[in-house]
Amino acid sequence: MRLGAARLREAAFSPIISNMMETMDLPNGRTLDFSRAPLVMAIVNCTEDSFYAGSRNASAEAAVECALAAERAGAAIVDFGAESTRPGAAYVAVDEELSRLLPVVEGFRKRSRLPVSIDTRKFAVARRALEAGADIINDVSALEDSPEIGALCAERGASLVLMHKKGVPQDMQDKPYYDDVVAEVVAYLAAAAERAQTAGIPARRIILDPGIGFGKRLQDNLDLLAHFDKLVALGYPTLMALSRKAFIGKITGRDTDARLAGTMAANAYALFKGAHIIRAHDVGEAVDLANVFYAIRGRP
Numbered sequence: 001m002r003l004g005a006a007r008l009r010e011a012a013f014s015p016i017i018s019n020m021m022e023t024m025d026l027p028n029g030r031t032l033d034f035s036r037a038p039l040v041m042a043i044v045n046c047t048e049d050s051f052y053a054g055s056r057n058a059s060a061e062a063a064v065e066c067a068l069a070a071e072r073a074g075a076a077i078v079d080f081g082a083e084s085t086r087p088g089a090a091y092v093a094v095d096e097e098l099s100r101l102l103p104v105v106e107g108f109r110k111r112s113r114l115p116v117s118i119d120t121r122k123f124a125v126a127r128r129a130l131e132a133g134a135d136i137i138n139d140v141s142a143l144e145d146s147p148e149i150g151a152l153c154a155e156r157g158a159s160l161v162l163m164h165k166k167g168v169p170q171d172m173q174d175k176p177y178y179d180d181v182v183a184e185v186v187a188y189l190a191a192a193a194e195r196a197q198t199a200g201i202p203a204r205r206i207i208l209d210p211g212i213g214f215g216k217r218l219q220d221n222l223d224l225l226a227h228f229d230k231l232v233a234l235g236y237p238t239l240m241a242l243s244r245k246a247f248i249g250k251i252t253g254r255d256t257d258a259r260l261a262g263t264m265a266a267n268a269y270a271l272f273k274g275a276h277i278i279r280a281h282d283v284g285e286a287v288d289l290a291n292v293f294y295a296i297r298g299r300p
Contacts, residue, residue, distance in 0.1 A: 024204060024237065026135040027157045030115050032076060034237065037294035038271050039077065040286045041117060041279040042070030043243065046082040046100040060103035064111070067104075071114050074287035079138055079279060080104055080129075081119030094124045101125065102132055109133035117161070121145040123152065130156045136207075140165055140214065142192040143199070150199025159205040161239055162192040166215025181220040182227045185210050190234055207277065209239040213246060221247040225269060232274035240270040241279035243286075264289055 022035040032039060044067045048058055057063035067078040082100035083092040097120065105116060109132065117136035118129040123146040126137045130152070138161040143150050153160045164185045166176050178184050189208045196206050210224045210231055224231075225242075232238050242248070248262035249255065260282055267278045267286060271293045280286035 024159060025157070026115055026159060027130070028133070028135070030113060030135055032115060032159075034276055038275060038290045039277045040075050040283055040290055041077040041079050041239065041277050042067065042073075042075035042283045043279060043281050044070065044078050044080050044104075046080055046104050057104075060100075060107055063104040064107040067108050067114075068111060070283045071112055073284040075114070075283045077115045077117050077136065077277070078108070079117040079119055079136075080108075080134075081138075082125075083120065094122055097122065097125050098128055102128060105129055105132040105134055123148045127152055130158055135159065136161065138209075139163065140211070142189070143195055147195075147199070150196050150201060153196075153205070154200030157205075159207060160196055160201055161207045161209055162189060162196060163209040163214065164188050164192075164211040176215040176217060176220070178220060181216065181223050182230055185224060186231050186234065189231065193234070193236060203236065207237045207239050208234065209241060212240065212242055216247075218247050218250050221245075225266060225273070228270055228273035228275065237276040238274065239277040239279060240267065240275040242266040242270065243279060243281045260285065268293065 022033065024032040024034065026032065044057065044063055046057055046060070046063045057066055063080065067080070070078055080101060082097045101118070105118070108116065115136065116134045117138045118126060118134045119138045119140070120126055120129065121139055121141040126146070126149050136159045137149055137153055139149055140163045142162040142164065150160070189210070193203070193206050193208065197203060208231060210228070212221050212224060216224070228240070243263050244256050244259040248259045248266060252259065252262045254262065263282070264285060267289055270278060271290065278286055278290065
C-alpha cells in the first residue's frame with residue numbers, strides 16, 4: 001500500500017513491502033535481520049551535551065566501551081553521534097564532529113562487526129565514517145542539508161535513515177504548527193524516499209523515521225505515534241526514536257533520568273503499530289521488550 005500524497009511513481013520508485021522483507025544488505029557483508037523480533041538501535045553519544053546525561057561519553061574509549069556493552073545487551077545496530085540535535089543545540093563544525101567521531105568508529109570496528117549507524121547531516125562526516133567502516137547514515141535532515149549524501153550511500157552500498165523535522169535544532173521547538181501532522185509527515189517522508197531513490201539508493205536500503213520531538217508539539221508526537229501505521233504502510237522499514245524524550249516528561253511529569261517506564265510504554269505501542277527498529281538508550285530493557293513483543297505477536 002502507498003499513500004497518494006507523495007504520488008510515488010511505481011515504475012521507477014517501488015518501495016519494498018515491509019512484511020515480506022527479511023534482511024537488509026549492508027556494506028562488507030553485514031546485514032540487518034528483520035525476520036524475527038524488532039531490532040534495537042543503541043544510542044552511543046560521542047558528546048558532552050546530549051539531552052540525557054546518562055548517554056554522554058566524554059572520551060573515545062568510553063564510547064567504544066558503551067557500544068560494546070550495547071552489543072552484549074543485544075543491540076542489532078549501534079548509532080554513533082558526535083553532534084547533539086536536542087532542541088536548542090548549536091551547530092558543530094565538520095572538523096570537530098570528525099575529531100569526536102572517527103576514533104570511536106575506528107576503535108569499535110577493531111573489536112566488532114556489528115552494523116554501525118552514524119547520526120550526521122554532513123556529507124564530509126558521512127564520507128569519512130563510511131570509509132572507517134560504518135554501514136548506515138542516519139540523516140536527521142532527510143538529505144536537505146547535504147543532498148550529496150544520497151549518491152554517497154548509493155555508491156558505498158550503505159543504508160540511509162530519512163527523518164522528518166521542522167526547522168533546525170536551534171529553533172525547531174519555537175511554536176511548530178501543522179494542519180494535519182500525520183498526513184504532512186507521511187507525505188514528506190514519501191517524497192524524501194523518492195529523492196533518495198533518484199540518487200541511486202535502492203528502496204530496500206531506505207529507513208523512515210517520523211522525527212518525534214523534532215519540531216513537534218505534544219499533540220503532534222502523540223498523533224504520530226497513534227497513527228504510525230500510516231507511515232509503515234508506505235512499505236519501507238521504519239524507525240522510532242522515543243527514548244526518554246520531552247513528550248514523555250510532559251505526560252508523566254518526570255525528569256529525563258526517570259522516564260524509562262514511559263519510554264517502554266511508548267516503544268511497546270510503536271511496535272504494536274509496526275515499527276521495525278526502536279532507538280534506545282536503555283538497550284537491555286528495549287531488547288527484552290522487543291523479544292516479549294515478538295513472542296506474543298507470533299502466537300496463533
